[in-house]
Amino acid sequence: MRHRRTRTGQSIRFLRSPLPFVGVATALAIGTGVAAYGxxxxxxxxxxxxxxAAGIPRMKAPTVELPGGEPQITAEGIVAAGPRIAWDRVTIAPGTPVQRYVVTRHLGPIAQVACDVPATGARCVDESAPAGYLVTYTVAATYGTFWTGEPSPASEPTLLPGEAAPIVVDGVVVVPGADGSPLVPAPGVSTSAPGEVVVVPQAGAADGRGEPEPVVSTSTTPAPDQVQPPPVHKPPAPPEESASAPDAGKPSSGAPEGTDKNDGDMEKDTPIGSAIDAVIPG
Amino acid sequence: MHRWHKSVVAAAAVVGAAGLAVALRDPSTSDQQMTLTAAPGADGSNPVFTVRGAAVEDLYPGARRRLVLTLANSSSHDLVVTGMHARLTATSKPGCEPVVSNLEVGPYTGSLPARVGARDSREAGAVPLHMPNSVVDACQEATFTVLLTADATVAAR
Incomplete structure (x- = not known):
């Protein structure tokens, strides 16, 4: 009993010692510290x-309509008030039309820009169409500085009114075939005898991609260099959208204002490399 | 004793943080998410935090968009997001390089730190995107990959 009391007394004395309380307090402090800040x-x-990113859709083939009445042919062999090309508008994103349409005239393997118009219109007049030739047209939409859509399939071939004459387009001589199909003689061959020259067939342009078929020639004369592509036209940069309003600032028409003449629904072509260089007298 | 238990849980949680994993959904889906999953804690919890990004389509020259982020916290612990960083890392098309001249990825816009309560979710800012006019033609219909890094902590209870 005494011994027991002694042990009890020792326990009490131990508990009265500050040591265990310090230890428990430290442990609790560490624990709560981890809990609070860990x-x-x-x-x-x-x-x-x-x-x-969005993409410019490929357009449908355009339609071509010749002007009514008696055809007027200029002294340069151009169809005055030439064929009207029409197409369906496209958008680059819901509610956002493209900015421009570029119409390309295909004379056999030769492709030239016929119209480059803002997207406010869906038609244009080819003011440089050579008389008497069989032509097709393709159209492609553009947006911004660099984005261009895939050209549409070619329109139905259209025989332009008037009498065809040999012409030079971007330095390439073109002569009329029997049905108005443009023929490109091999270099060094007289254009006065188109039936005897080796020609470049125009099939390559029929798919609307503007890629000419390779020159088929029995002559030892080297084939002419590939036709120069239409000159690059860089339209003005599209408007920037507002940072505060993500969808604000979209062009209502998709075309920058004040950069192009717009005569309403019908667009005049922009004369960018579309002119025939020369008509070779027959 | 209860406090000790809490401290043990907290310690186990710190250890468990090493077992975090990121599970990604198919990036081609329109609604994307980043899932941060922690290893089970000593209390048996298995916290899962999800960062969702709203679909962003129809970027074109001049367009500005926002990759809106939503935080979902399915755990029983509050989540505190302390950092969010985004950068452009890849595109899906050759010729369309992941550079700022093709797509600008801005700094995260949102209030940090952002606290998401237990079993709660909230919109937590956005990453601004701007496609400049200098974007090249090859970037049409391209898919841009934006790498997002999230810094977060599980708030102690």
């Missing part, structure tokens, strides 16, 4: 998100 880092992880 936030759990779940960061420094990476994940991928994807965002998608």
């Amino acid at each position: 936030d759990w880092d779940v960061g420094a992880e990476e994940a991928q998100f994807t965002v998608h």
Whole structure:
């Protein structure tokens, strides 16, 4: 009993010692400290998100309509008030039309810009169409400085009124075939005898891609260089959208203002490399 | 004793943070998400935090868009997001390089730190996107990959 009392007394004395309280307090402090400030880092992880760019859709083949009445042919062999080309408008995104349309005239393997018009219109007149030739047209939409859509399929071939004469387009001699199909003689061959020259067939342009078929020639004369592509026309930059209003600032028509003449629904062509260089007298 | 238990849980949670994993959904889906999953804590919890990004389509020259982020916290712990960083890393088309002249990815816009309560979700800012007029033709219909890094902590209870 005494011994027991002694032990009890020792226990009491131990409990009265500050040591265990200090230890418990320290442990609790550490524990609560971890609980209070030991936030759990779940960061420094990476994940991928994807965002998608729009694309300019390929347009349908345009339609071509010849002017009514007696055809007027200029002294340069151009059809005055030439064929009217029409197309369906397209958008680059819902509610956002493209900005321009570029119509290309295909004379066999030769492709030239016939019209480059703002997207406010859906028709244009080819003011440089050579009389008497069989032509097709393609149309492509553009947006911004660099974005261009895939050219449409070619229109139905259209035989332009008037008598065809040999012409020079971008330095390439073109002579009329029997049915008005443009023929490109091999270099060094007289254009006065088109039936005897080796020609470049125009099939390559029929698909609307403007890629000519390789020159088929029995002559030892080297084939002419490929036809120069239409000159590059850079339209003005599209308007920037407002940062505060993500969808604000979209062009209502898709075309920058004040950069082009617009005569309403019918657009005149922009004379960019569309002119025939010369008509070779027969 | 209860406090000790809490401290043990907290300690286990710190250890468990090393077991975090990121699970990604198919990036081609329109609604994308980043899932941060922690290893089970000592209390048996298995916290999962999800960062969702709203679909962004129809970027074109001059367009500005926002990759809006939503944080979902399915755990029983509050989540505190302390950082969010985004950068352009790849595109899907050759000739369309992941550079600022093709797509600008701005700094995260949102209030940080952002606290997301237990079993709660909230919109947590956005990453601004701007396609400049200098974007090249090859970037039409391209898919741009934006790498997002999130820094977050699980707030102690």
